[in-house]
Amino acid sequence: MPELPEVQTIVNTLSPLLAKRRIISATLARRDILTPPIADFPGSIVGRRLASITRRGKRIVFTLDNANRFYIHLGMSGRLVLADPIVPPPRHTHFVARFDITNACELRFTDPRRFGGIWWLGDDATQEDGMGPEPLTLRPVQLERLLSRTARPIKSALLDQSLIAGLGNIYVDESLHAAGIHPLIPAHSLNMDQIRRLNRAIKLILRRAIRHRGSTLRDYRDAAGQPGNYQSIHRVYARAALPCLTCGHPIERIVLGGRSTHFCPNCQPSAAS
DNA sequence: GTCCATGTTCTTTA
């Protein structure tokens, strides 16, 4: 599924095209992707202008001109694509919206597995969203604070959206490798030097991934329907048994918290360095 | 048929 870089790529494309535009039609093909199941979601957004499209964690947040907000989460297989209405929408297209834009295109939310969906937030901007800070602006002292509170493996801690927002399985593995930190090390036992390295590595990896328009393993597409390019330069993710691109040692794959976890036992020693 | 998948959340187990 899309993680922060993929979601940011979509937002970067959609925002200049759709911000300040008016929604002229909306179709919710299946109600069960909407949380909470408000009575008339299309009726609540048609006729309004989009004030902004932004990213928060892995969420794509739409703010209307009347301060109502909703967000789309892409789950594992979700896509949010602008397409020519002449072209029939693919299977599993659950939501479509049109805007007062001159070039004929409509916004389509398509999600076969339906782990994603649309969440209606209403106009209360004060409510807590339950997510931790954004990794791209995180300071080492903040990261140290967050990690000091838990003995879980560092990989599990970084995947926890309530601790840090936006990281997923790919970029946690890539960041830990870039920082030279073993995924099983308890989060609270990282020393300050490791935390600074990790903080730097996360930002470096995320920025690089955004520059390459994200990673496409299978389902991810950007808002124009194009795959990302970053998957071709993953250094550990999905490279089990292949030589580490840094030292040549075979990449190891373990299962941690039910997720595939890839690391180089040589570059990422399990004992504190 | 099997296993696996970019996520989240709930339940079970220890």
Next chain:
DNA sequence: CTAAAGAACATGGA
């Protein structure tokens, strides 16, 4: 109480 493991959700590709 905490935390880790496991299962569930649903679809499709290899």
